[in-house]
Amino acid sequence: MIPTQPTPRASGFKPSAPWAGAAALTLGFLFGSPAALAASPPANAVIGNQASASYADATGTTQVATSNLVQTTVLQVGSFTLDSVNQITNTVVNTKSGAAGATVYAPHVLTNTGNGVDTFALTVKADAGKFSRVEVFADVDGNGLPDSTTALCTTTAASVCTVTPVQSVPGNNGAFRFVVAYTIPGSATGTGNFDAATITAIPGTPALYVAPNISAADKDEVKLATDAVFNVTKTIGAPSVAPPGGGAWPTASASGPRSAAACTTTSWTTGLASSANCQYSVYTLTFNNTGGAPGKFALSDQLPTGLTYVTGSAVWSGASGTALGDGAAGDPSGIDFQVTGNTLNAVVASLNPNVTQTLSFVVLVNSTAAVGTSTTTNVAKYNPANADAAAPPVITAAAIGTVGSTTNPAAYTVLARYSIVVGSNPSTDTAAQDATAGTPKPSLNPDPNVSGPDLTVKRLAVAGGSVRFPQIVFNTGGATDAVNLSISDSTFPGGTSFQFFAADSGAPLLDTNGDGVPDTGPIPAGGSINIVTQAQLPPATVGGAYVATVLGRSVNDNTKIDATADRLEQVIATLVDLTNTKTGTGAASVANGDLGAGPSPLPTQTHETGAGIGTMFSLWVKNHDAIDATYNFAASQTPGFPGALPAGWTVKFVAAGGTCASPAIPNVAVIAGGQNEIAACVTPPSAQTAVTAVKIYFKVQSTAVASTGGIASDVKTDAVTVTSTALQLGASLTPNNNGQVAPGGTVVYAHTLTNIGAQSCGAYTLTAKVPAADEAQGWTTSIYLDVNGDGQIDAADTPVSGPLASLPVGAAQKLLVRVFAPGGVTAGVSSTTTVTATFTDAAPNCGTPSATDITAVITGQIRVLKTQATDATCDGVEDELFSAKSLQLKPGQCIVYKVVATNEGAVPVAALAESGVDLHGEGQRDLATRGHGIGRAAAAHGSGGRCEGQRGTDGHAGRLALQGRLLRAQRGVGRQCIVDGDVGHPRRPPRR
Numbered sequence: 002m003i004p005t006q007p008t009p010r011a012s013g014f015k016p017s018a019p020w021a022g023a024a025a026l027t028l029g030f031l032f033g034s035p036a037a038l039a040a041s042p043p044a045n046a047v048i049g050n051q052a053s054a055s056y057a058d059a060t061g062t063t064q065v066a067t068s069n070l071v072q073t074t075v076l077q078v079g080s081f082t083l084d085s086v087n088q089i090t091n092t093v094v095n096t097k098s099g100a101a102g103a104t105v106y107a108p109h110v111l112t113n114t115g116n117g118v119d120t121f122a123l124t125v126k127a128d129a130g131k132f133s134r135v136e137v138f139a140d141v142d143g144n145g146l147p148d149s150t151t152a153l154c155t156t157t158a159a160s161v162c163t164v165t166p167v168q169s170v171p172g173n174n175g176a177f178r179f180v181v182a183y184t185i186p187g188s189a190t191g192t193g194n195f196d197a198a199t200i201t202a203i204p205g206t207p208a209l210y211v212a213p214n215i216s217a218a219d220k221d222e223v224k225l226a227t228d229a230v231f232n233v234t235k236t237i238g239a240p241s242v243a244p245p246g247g248g249a250w251p252t253a254s255a256s257g258p259r260s261a262a263a264c265t266t267t268s269w270t271t272g273l274a275s276s277a278n279c280q281y282s283v284y285t286l287t288f289n290n291t292g293g294a295p296g297k298f299a300l301s302d303q304l305p306t307g308l309t310y311v312t313g314s315a316v317w318s319g320a321s322g323t324a325l326g327d328g329a330a331g332d333p334s335g336i337d338f339q340v341t342g343n344t345l346n347a348v349v350a351s352l353n354p355n356v357t358q359t360l361s362f363v364v365l366v367n368s369t370a371a372v373g374t375s376t377t378t379n380v381a382k383y384n385p386a387n388a389d390a391a392a393p394p395v396i397t398a399a400a401i402g403t404v405g406s407t408t409n410p411a412a413y414t415v416l417a418r419y420s421i422v423v424g425s426n427p428s429t430d431t432a433a434q435d436a437t438a439g440t441p442k443p444s445l446n447p448d449p450n451v452s453g454p455d456l457t458v459k460r461l462a463v464a465g466g467s468v469r470f471p472q473i474v475f476n477t478g479g480a481t482d483a484v485n486l487s488i489s490d491s492t493f494p495g496g497t498s499f500q501f502f503a504a505d506s507g508a509p510l511l512d513t514n515g516d517g518v519p520d521t522g523p524i525p526a527g528g529s530i531n532i533v534t535q536a537q538l539p540p541a542t543v544g545g546a547y548v549a550t551v552l553g554r555s556v557n558d559n560t561k562i563d564a565t566a567d568r569l570e571q572v573i574a575t576l577v578d579l580t581n582t583k584t585g586t587g588a589a590s591v592a593n594g595d596l597g598a599g600p601s602p603l604p605t606q607t608h609e610t611g612a613g614i615g616t617m618f619s620l621w622v623k624n625h626d627a628i629d630a631t632y633n634f635a636a637s638q639t640p641g642f643p644g645a646l647p648a649g650w651t652v653k654f655v656a657a658g659g660t661c662a663s664p665a666i667p668n669v670a671v672i673a674g675g676q677n678e679i680a681a682c683v684t685p686p687s688a689q690t691a692v693t694a695v696k697i698y699f700k701v702q703s704t705a706v707a708s709t710g711g712i713a714s715d716v717k718t719d720a721v722t723v724t725s726t727a728l729q730l731g732a733s734l735t736p737n738n739n740g741q742v743a744p745g746g747t748v749v750y751a752h753t754l755t756n757i758g759a760q761s762c763g764a765y766t767l768t769a770k771v772p773a774a775d776e777a778q779g780w781t782t783s784i785y786l787d788v789n790g791d792g793q794i795d796a797a798d799t800p801v802s803g804p805l806a807s808l809p810v811g812a813a814q815k816l817l818v819r820v821f822a823p824g825g826v827t828a829g830v831s832s833t834t835t836v837t838a839t840f841t842d843a844a845p846n847c848g849t850p851s852a853t854d855i856t857a858v859i860t861g862q863i864r865v866l867k868t869q870a871t872d873a874t875c876d877g878v879e880d881e882l883f884s885a886k887s888l889q890l891k892p893g894q895c896i897v898y899k900v901v902a903t904n905e906g907a908v909p910v911a912a913l914a915e916s917g918v919d920l921h922g923e924g925q926r927d928l929a930t931r932g933h934g935i936g937r938a939a940a941a942h943g944s945g946g947r948c949e950g951q952r953g954t955d956g957h958a959g960r961l962a963l964q965g966r967l968l969r970a971q972r973g974v975g976r977q978c979i980v981d982g983d984v985g986h987p988r989r990p991p992r993r
Contacts, residue, residue, distance in 0.1 A: 042892060044077030044117030044172065073869070073888040073896055077117035079209030081170075081217065083202045084109055088213035091220055093197075096406050097232070098224040098385035100292045102187035104134075105232065107221040108145040108409035111177045111202050113170040116892065120205030123153075123164040125181050130159030131196040132223075134184040137164050143178045145234040145409025153179070167205060180409075183223050195225040229296020229352065229387040233288040235380065235411040240285045240361040242316055245324035246271045251363060253283035256414035259307070259479070262368040269313035269324065269363065280366040281311065282413055286381055288349075289357035296387030298349040299396050300360070301404050307370030307377040307415065310343055314363035317347075329399065339398035346398040348388065370415045372480045378412035417480030417526075419558035423551060423565045426471035426504070426531055428454035433475070434563060439489070441550060441566040449546075450570055460570045460627045461708055465540035468709070469533045470567040471504060474553055476524040482557050485518040486510065486532070489552035489564060494572070496539030499549065504531035514556055534567055545571035574598060576713035577632065578623040579701050581606050583676065585621075595717045600640050600698055604720035607694050612723055613687030613731050613757055615653075615661035620679050620717075622701050624671040627708045631670045632701040633831050633855055635739065636681065640698050640716060643739035647695060649686030649757070651735055653851055654679055665851050667772050667833030668704065685723045687731055687757035694720040704831050712829070731758040732765075732808060734838050734850040745824035750854040751792045754838050755813040756847065762808040763842030767801050769818045775832045779823030782834055787815035794819060804841065818854060831855060872897045 081087065084094045095107035111121055125135055136155045138147030156162040168177045185195060201218040204210055239250035248271040257280055264279035275281050288298060304310060315325040320333035325347075327340045337348040338360075347360055370376050382404040388396040396402045424433025432454035435442050444453030452458045462468035474484050488499045501510040501519050510519045510532065521530050534551050547569045555561035574597040578585065586605050587594030593603040610616040624630050636652035637644025646652060655663040657678035671677045683697055702714035733755050742748040756762050769782040784801040785794055794817050801816075808814060820834050837851040870879035871888055872895040879897045888896065 042075045042116060044075060044115075073890055075116070076889055076891045077115065077172075077206075077209055078891055079115040079117075079119060079204055079206060080211075080214055081114055081119075081121065081202070081204060082112045083200065083217040084219050086217050086219050089201075089216055089218045093220045093222050094407075095221040096224065096385065097183070097221065098226045098230045098292075098406075099183075099185050100226055100230050101185055101189040103230065103291050104182050104184045105223055105291075106146060106180045106182050108140060108143070108178070108180050109200060110143070110410070111168070111170060111179075113172050113175045115172045115209065117172040117209075118169060118175070119172070119209065120167040120169050121177070122167045122203045122205065123179070124201045125154075125156075125162040126199050126201075127159060127183075128197045128199065131186070131189070132183050132198075133157065133186040134182075135162045135198065136182040136184075137162055138180050138182060140178040140180045140409070142236075143409060143412065144236045145180060147180055147182065152182075181221060183221070185223065185225060189225055192225055192227055195223050197222045224385070226292055226386050228292055228294050229290050229298075229354070230292030231288055231290055231296070231298050231352070231383060231385050233286060233300065233381060233383045233406075233408045235284065235286050235302075235408040237282055237411055237413060238285050239283045240316070240318060240359045242318045242359065242361070243322035244271075244361075244363075245269055245313060245316055245322065247322055248272050249274075250283050250361075251275055251281040253285075255282070255412070256416055257282075257366070258418050259366045259370040259372075259415050260368045264365070264368065267309050267311050267365050269311050273311070273314075273363065281363055282366065283361060283363055284411065285359050285361040286408070287357060287359050288352070288383065290352045290354050292354055292386075294387075295351045295353045297389045297396060298352045298384070299388040299401055299404055300347045300381060300383040301401050302345045302381035303379065304343040304345070304364065305376050305379045307367050307375075308343070308364040308413070309367055310340060310345060311363040311365055312340070315340075315345070316361050317349075318359040318361075319349075337398040346401045348396055348398050348401070364413075366413060366415065372415050372417045374412040374414050377415055378410050380407040380410050382407050417478060417482075417557065419478040419480065419482050419555045419561050420476075421482065421484050421553050421555050421561055422475040422477055422563045423484070423553035424455050424473055424475070425452055425457040425565060426473045428473060430475035430477050430529075433473075433565065434477075439552060439562045439564050441564045449568065455564075456566045456568060458568045458570065461576075461625075462536075462538060462569055462572050463576060463709060464538055464543050464572050464574055466709065466711075467535050467537045468569055469502075469535045470551075472532050472534055472551060472565060473529050474521050474524065474532055475529045476526055478555070478558075478561070479526050480557070481523050481525050482555055483514060483523050484521045485516070485554045485556055486520060486534075487518060487552050487554070489550045491547075491549040493536060493547040493549055493569070494539055494542035494544070496542070497547075498537045500535045500537070502533040502535060504533050507533075516556070518554075520556060536567070536569065538572055543572050543574050545569060547572070573625050575715055576624075576626045576707050576709065576711075577630070577701055577703065577715045578625060579699060579715040579717045580621045580623070581619055581717070581719065583621050583678070589717065593718070598715060600716040600718040602718070604694060604696060604718050607720040607722055608683070609722045609724050610683075610685065612685055612689040615682040615684035616721060617660065618681045618683065618697075618699070618719055619657070620681055620699060620701075621676055622669055622671050622679065623676040624673060626713060627673050629670065629672045630707065630713060631668050631704045632713075633668045633704055633833060634679070634681070634853075635700045635702070635855060636683075636737065637698050637700070638696060640718075642698075642700050642716070644698070646697075646736060647685075649689065649733060649735065649755075650695075651682075651684045651733055651850070651852065652697070652737060653682045653684075653853070655682060656680070662848065665835045665837075665853060667835065667853070667855075669701075683721050684733070685721065686733060687759075689723050692723045694722055696720050705829060730760050730762070730845055730847050731756075732762050732838060732840065732847040732850045733757050734836060734852045737852050738854045740820075740854065742820065742822045744822055744826045744828075747819055747821045749794055750818045750820070750834075750836075751787065752816040752818060752836055752852055753813050754808065754816060754850070756808045756810055758847060759810065761810050762840050762847035764804050764807055765838050765840045765847075766804050767816065767836070767838055769820075769834055769836045771820070771832050771834050778826065779821075780826075780832050781821045783819045784836070785817040785819070787817045790815050792817070808847070820854060867898060867900045869899070870897045871895075 086092055097105040097107055099105040113119060125137060127135060134157055136152040138152055141148050153164045154162040170177045198221050199218055203216045207215055237253055237255045239253045244250045251274050260280045261278040266279055312327055313324050315338060317325060317336045319335050323333050325338040326332045332338050335350050339346050383406050384404050385406040422430040422434045442455040444456045446453055450458055457470040459468050476482050486501045503510060512519055513522050524530050549567045550564050551567060552562060552564045580595045585596035587596060589595050589597045589599035589601045593605045594601050595605045608616040622632055634654040635642055638647050653665045656666055657680055659680050661682035669677050669679050697719050698716055700716045703712055707713040735753055738750040740748045767784050769784050771780045785798040788797045788799060818836055834854040835851055837849055839849045840847040868883035870881050870883045872879055875895040883899045
């Protein structure tokens with residue numbers, strides 16, 4: 002239920018609306034966007050955030066104001082792993098065997114899991130110092146063997162091998178691969194454990210790391226053997242032997258896309274090759290005997306979940322071109338090979354010393370393989386010594402036994418397929434996809450004024466205003482992607498500027514990846530984000546039609562583009578035009594013109610009349626909008642509204658052709674593109690002395706929003722010259738009032754009925770009426786005699802229920818009119834109350850003077866200021882004063898934002914909608930006015946907020962609304978409304 006409160010009789014305030022929200026640092030963020038990546042944001046990345054507010058200015062033109070940009074720099078945090086450990090351990094990661102005088106190689110990888118580059122010091126120290134030499138080599142390709150003969154360090158005996166220089170490793174899973182070479186002395190004797198070594202890694206910037214991840218260590222173990230000694234490496238690559246049945250192996254790529262779900266071919270056929278749907282690669286296991294005797298070699302390779310073995314594709318170098326059996330039989334002599342699920346076991350019956358052989362097979366990269374290497378990396382396991390040394394039992398492929406040593410890891414890097422589509426909203430990715438990339442798909446509708454899947458049409462905009470085109474950006478690729486946005490082609494008038502906004506939060510879209518182009522932020526695979534393309538039009542150009550092409554480009558693959566078209570049918574000077582004649586008189590911005598947005602500096606028409614005698618002005622209302630509209634009237638001696646007439650002057654609006662005695666009309670309805678005439682009776686007081694060209698400003702304003710989303714209005718300038726005083730019988734009812742009322746509330750207007758003639762006026766009656774349609778909705782009125790003249794209804798004031806006595810010469814009767822608005826009335830709707838005094842003596846008499854009381858939503862101009870503060874513990878309370886200064890925060894900490902929207906114009910604003918802070922959840926917001934005394938009241942649930950109000954002049958705070966809930970501010974001079982939002986984590990969309 003929406004609470005309502007009475008509105009003061011003379012109301013107005015200058016609204017200023019702060020909104021506050023909190024945001025945690027993930028991989029960059031964009032308010033309103035729907036997803037964020039899991040990785041930490043890179044060190045020194047700058048996260049920018051900006052708010053915007055849309056409003057209607059005094060002419061009804063929709064405008065958008067953007068706040069200052071606040072920025073936060075991401076600080077570097079450190080973390081790393083050495084092989085599988087992230088701290089000092091005694092974990093043995095490699096067990097190698099070798100004969101006396103042999104060199105064995107142990108592979109390792111250091112991974113920087115922090116968010117920035119750092120250096121790492123690496124050392125190797127033998128436990129017992131038995132090796133004749135220890136060396137470290139780079140292993141960039143990760144095949145478990147040195148890349149060259151140049152060692153990064155070399156040592157002998159018990160010395161420590163220190164890698165020089167320290168290794169610089171990029172963050173976010175950058176890796177440094179290396180192998181340690183251990184040389185067993187030729188004089189070594191015995192068998193079994195020979196020596197072990199500890200590998201230690203220490204980061205170069207320890208302050209970035211949190212214990213125990215300030216160093217890491219694991220171990221290699223080397224055994225001495227006099228029998229067979231086996232070593233194995235695993236690589237992605239085709240062998241020198243022929244594939245099964247001859248022909249050619251598939252291209253053995255170490256990286257590429259994953260297969261499509263439609264690919265189901267996992268059996269070998271001659272000529273099997275990768276295609277658009279199926280992605281294959283070849284693994285080769287290379288094994289040799291560096292021992293002193295022949296031996297049985299056993300190996301097992303369990304493939305990761307991202308790969309599937311292609312049956313019938315395995316070949317042993319001992320039988321080139323012959324497929325291994327996969328089952329219990331069918332293998333060539335000398336090898337036993339079996340496959341169970343995704344596990345491949347092989348036993349070579351006898352491998353002689355100094356002999357090297359290979360086992361190669363084909364894999365399918367599954368459609369479910371994760372982008373990167375997490376589901377496509379594994380190691381094979383093998384027995385480093387004679388497999389029959391501990392027999393029985395006899396080792397076979399079906400009973401492989403214990404295979405305790407591991408190969409180097411071999412990784413297939415899955416590359417994402419990127420694809421994007423930009424279309425109108427609503428549309429689908431299929432319907433909006435360009436037939437020719439970068440050229441919007443032609444609409445199937447022959448009418449260019451109708452929107453289609455790749456065409457967004459707006460019929461009308463006002464020169465100097467803005468027009469917004471809703472769009473959808475689809476990620477049709479296979480991985481999270483962001484889309485750069487730009488205008489690739491435009492026929493819009495010179496001086497038009499374009500900007501992109503998130504549709505849900507209204508926040509401007511910024512550059513989140515540092516390439517200088519605004520983008521959507523990350524959109525998950527298969528997801529989409531709603532955006533708005535805004536065109537800010539120059540003030541002086543009218544015409545049409547205009548077309549702009551919005552181009553989307555994948556951030557991760559700049560060859561992937563798609564475009565959509567925005568079409569604006571017409572730009573007009575004003576939504577409504579108020580003129581003295583049907584055709585108008587010149588441009589309203591020059592001299593005495595009244596065509597286009599006014600008011601003009603000089604009066605279009607100047608009428609002469611005597612004191613106390615009304616003069617009639619013809620007024621023509623032209624509706625330039627694409628929809629029908631109803632307009633209220635107002636008059637003032639100043640161009641600002643609501644204003645006031647000169648003391649004692651009255652203005653009454655009547656139907657076209659009417660006179661000053663005609664009944665007043667509250668408004669006029671005009672169809673789209675139509676024009677209607679009304680008239681205005683301007684009456685100076687009977688005591689008015691001669692005066693020349695008193696300016697009277699007439700205003701029309703729509704009772705509902707126009708097709709552009711704003712309130713349509715126009716003001717024109719006329720004047721009255723009073724030549725003499727000569728009134729015997731007459732009365733005036735003043736003033737005309739403008740006020741505001743909340744749904745279910747009341748507003749009180751003060752009037753004075755004055756005998757302005759030279760004779761006494763007889764008895765009279767008083768009425769206060771609203772239009773019949775308003776009365777049917779529940780609008781009611783009542784009239785009181787203001788006995789004590791204080792302008793407020795109190796116990797001493799008398800309700801008017803019948804005829805009143807005569808009004809003597811010079812007498813004045815103060816009146817109070819109370820207007821009640823029904824509870825269901827919609828914000829923005831206005832009602833005109835016509836107050837009439839009818840003198841009942843026989844003619845001639847003092848006539849039927851009247852006045853009008855109009856309640857309307859008023860507009861103005863807005864400045865938006867956005868500030869931020871640190872909330873390190875994410876408890877929802879800022880740790881410092883709000884400011885626009887840049888912050889430096891770590892991932893996982895929070896930012897609290899506050900947005901202040903201030904009306905700095907001379908006129909009030911309407912439909913002030915703040916955006917750019919995504920306050921989500923069901924938490925309560927507090928709404929207050931600041932000034933002499935602070936008032937608080939519960940505000941609405943939901944995200945964002947809306948402040949509406951009218952500027953005042955007498956120090957009374959006006960009405961304040963947040964998302965439809967109306968709240969009364971306290972008395973004072975405050976002109977701000979504040980919304981303190983819940984603490985929440987920001988979201989980077991595909992959306993807020």
